[in-house]
Amino acid sequence: MKFSIMVSEGPYTHQATDSAYQFAKAALAKGHEIMRVFFYHDGVNNGTRLTVPPQDDRHIVNRWSELGTKNNIDLVICIAAAQRRGLLDENEAKRQGKNADNIAPGFRISGLGQLVEAGIQSDRLVVFGD
Amino acid sequence: MSDDMDFEEGGTVKKFMFVNRKAPYGTIYALEGLEVVLISAAFDQDVSLAFLDDGVFQLVKGQKTDGVEMKNFSPTYRALEGYDIEKLYVERESLEARGLSEDDLLVDVQVMSAAEMGDMMSQQDVVISF
Numbered sequence: 001m002k003f004s005i006m007v008s009e010g011p012y013t014h015q016a017t018d019s020a021y022q023f024a025k026a027a028l029a030k031g032h033e034i035m036r037v038f039f040y041h042d043g044v045n046n047g048t049r050l051t052v053p054p055q056d057d058r059h060i061v062n063r064w065s066e067l068g069t070k071n072n073i074d075l076v077i078c079i080a081a082a083q084r085r086g087l088l089d090e091n092e093a094k095r096q097g098k099n100a101d102n103i104a105p106g107f108r109i110s111g112l113g114q115l116v117e118a119g120i121q122s123d124r125l126v127v128f129g130d
Numbered sequence: 131m132s133d134d135m136d137f138e139e140g141g142t143v144k145k146f147m148f149v150n151r152k153a154p155y156g157t158i159y160a161l162e163g164l165e166v167v168l169i170s171a172a173f174d175q176d177v178s179l180a181f182l183d184d185g186v187f188q189l190v191k192g193q194k195t196d197g198v199e200m201k202n203f204s205p206t207y208r209a210l211e212g213y214d215i216e217k218l219y220v221e222r223e224s225l226e227a228r229g230l231s232e233d234d235l236l237v238d239v240q241v242m243s244a245a246e247m248g249d250m251m252s253q254q255d256v257v258i259s260f
Contacts, residue, residue, distance in 0.1 A: 006258065008159075041162055041260075081162060112169040119256040120142050120173065127258055130159075 002033045004118035008129030010042035011060035012053065017046055020128035021063060028071055035122050036074040037064070038115045039107075041129070044082045047075065049104035065106040075107045076114045144255035145176045150185035151259060155200055160188050163260030164206055171213035178217035178254075179210075180247060181239070182224045185260075189220065189235040207237050221247050 005024060009016035024034050039046050051061045068075040077087060083096075089109045093101040103109060119125045148167050152159040170177050181189060188207070195202040210216070218239040225231060225241065232241055242250070251257055 008260075040166075041158060080165060084158075112166050113172065115166060115258075116146070116170045116173050116175070119146060119258070120144055120175065125256050125258065129259065 001027075001123045002035050002121070003027055004036045004038065004122040004125045005034065006038045006040060006115060006118075006125060006127045006129070007043035007046060008041045008127065010045040011051065012057075013042070014130065016128040016130065017043065017060060018058075020126075021060070021067065023126065023128070024067060024073070028067075034071060034073045036076055036114065036118045037068070038118055039075070039077045040081050040112075040115065042085070043129075044077045044085055044087050047077045047082075047104050047107040048087055048102045050102050051104075061104050065104050068106040074114075077103070077107055077109045078115070079109050079111055082109055141174065143174065143176055145178070145253060146170055146256045146258070147178045147180055147251060147254040149180045149182065149251075149257060149259035150188055151183045153184040154188045154193065154204065155195060155198060159260040160185070161203055164203060166258065166260075167210070167215065168206075168213065171215055177215050178219060178250070179215065180219045180221070180250070182221035182244075182247065184224075184228075186220055186224045186228060186230060186235075189218075189237060189239065190230065191234055191236045204236060210237070219247060219250060 005020050007017050007020045011017050027034060046061060046064055053059055064075060088098055088101045089103040090101045092109060150163055154160040193202050193204045218237060220239045220241050221244055222241050223244050
């Protein structure tokens with residue numbers, strides 16, 4: 001089955017992002033496809049490469065990057081939600097006149113249409129939120 | 131209403147339901163949820179909105195937000211008709227628990243019981259909750 005996932009909560013503050021990751025891993029292990037993970041609301045914070053968790057804790061951002069790259073999953077951060085919360089890729093940083101960008105490898109920034117498209121093109125869209 | 135997907139002009143038309151569960155201003159879910167609804171209109175899908183729990187407060191007339199320095203986005207619900215989004219369902223139990231009635235709402239809606247809302251959800255292809 002072709003799945004897409006929406007993550008609506010930030011890393012470390014809420015279980016939703018851990019559950020989404022474990023779901024994705026389990027689905028892939030069963031031979032399913034994860035087409036896209038769409039990060040919305042505070043979920044966009046899953047994609048900042050400046051995250052530095054304590055060494056004895058899971059690295060949620062790197063974990064997504066690895067899972068996405070290894071399994072060819074489209075990791076999309078909503079641009080409108082990202083801009084409000086200070087997440088920028090290189091192009092957006094230039095466009096907004098900011099001197100830094102902070103998108104983690106394997107993620108890309110795009111519009112909300114990507115969420116609706118994921119709903120249309122996937123067999124199931126699974127929402128992980130509060 | 132059929133359980134199967136309809137195909138029009140080669141494009142997939144799915145039944146999308148956006149479920150609004152949170153009050154309009156305490157958190158950003160309602161505002162960002164509405165942004166998804168507006169984008170979905172561009173995809174020619176069969177879109178409906180459900181309002182339950184504190185989500186019913188999103189539709190209450192006479193919202194004044196100056197005191198909390200936030201934008202009153204409630205007029206946008208009135209504009210949904212212009213985007214051909216006309217299916218707005220409100221859960222009766224949620225209204226009653228909050229001392230509200232249909233007359234308190236700023237748009238025309240269909241009020242239904244929790245059980246009817248459940249039936250409506252089970253008919254959807256995609257349910258996204260905020």
